[in-house]
Amino acid sequence: MKLAVFAVLISTVAAFVAPNGVQRAATTELNAERREFLSAAAVAAGLAFPLTANAIRDYENVGYLGGSEIVDVNNANVRVYLKMPGLYPTLAGKIASNGPYNAVGDLYNIPGLSGKEKELLKKYESRFTAQKPQADYVIDRFNNGLYR
Template sequence: MARVLLAAALLAAPVAAYVSPTPGAGPESARPTAQVQLEPLEFEEQSQSQSVFGVVSAGFGVGALLGWLNSRKQQIASVAAASTIAMVPAANAMVEYENIQFLGGSDKVDINNANIQAYRQFPGMFPTIAGLIGTHGPYKAVSDIYSIPGMEEKFKNTVKKYEANLVCLPANPAYFIDRINNGMYR
C-alpha cells in the first residue's frame, strides 16, 4: 500500500510552467501595450476513477521494472563490469628505466626513487630511517637527508655509515609516487 501511495504522490504531483517576463515589461515601463483578449479554454474533465487507474497502472509498471532488474542482478553487474574494463585506457608504464639498478637491485640505492624496501640491505635503516627518507624529498643531494625534520642524531650516524651506498638521481614521477608503498610485499 505504501508503494502505491508513494507512486501516486510522485506521479500525480502538479508541475507548473515558468514563463520568463520580457525585458522592460514591468509596471515601470512607459511603452504602450496592446490589449489582447483571451478566450477561456475548455478542458474535458477526467473522472476520478480514470486518474486513479493511471496512477495504479504506473505503479504496477514501475514495480514490474524493479522486479525484473532485481531478478537480473548478476547479468547487469556482469555487463557493467565488462563495459568498465573495456573503457579503461592502457597504462603508460615505463618499460626501460636506465637507473633501475638503483631501485634495489644493487648495493646502491636512489634516495629519490627507491622504495623503502630497498633499504632493508642496510642494517638499522629499515623501517624508521627509510620511512623518513621516503616521506620527504625530492632531494637535490644525499646530504639533504640530514636536514629532515625529526631526524635524531643516532639516525644521522646510521645514515653516515651507508652514505657511500646512497645516490641522488632526479625524481622520476613513475617511481617517486611509490616510494612508501609500491604494493609489493614479502
C-alpha cells in the same frame, strides 16, 4: 513429333547462350575516384586519433631501485632499506617521506633526525645516490603493492 522435339532442344540450348548485347568498355574513372576517396579517408582517420604516448620503458637508473648496492633516495621503495641494518622502518620512512633530494647531503636536513640516525646516514652515505625523481617510481616509494 520430330519437329516438336527439335524445337524444344533449340529453345533449351538458346536459354544457355548469352544474348548479343552492346559491349561495354571497362573504365577506370570510377576506380580512380574510389582510390582517391579511400586515401583521403585513411588520412582523415589517422589525424582524428591522437598519437600514443611514448612511455619510458627502460629506465636507465633501474639498478638503483634496489637491484644493486647503491640506492636512489628519490625513487627507491622504502623496503629497499631492509638491506641496510638499522634503517628500516624508522629512518627509511623518514627518507621516503621527506624527498625529493637534490643531493645525498640533503638527507641530513630531514626534520626530527636524532644523532643516532645521522650516524646511520653517515655509515651508509656511500651507498646512496640522488637521481632525478621519476613519476613512475616516486609513487611507489611507500607502498609498491608487494605483500607477503
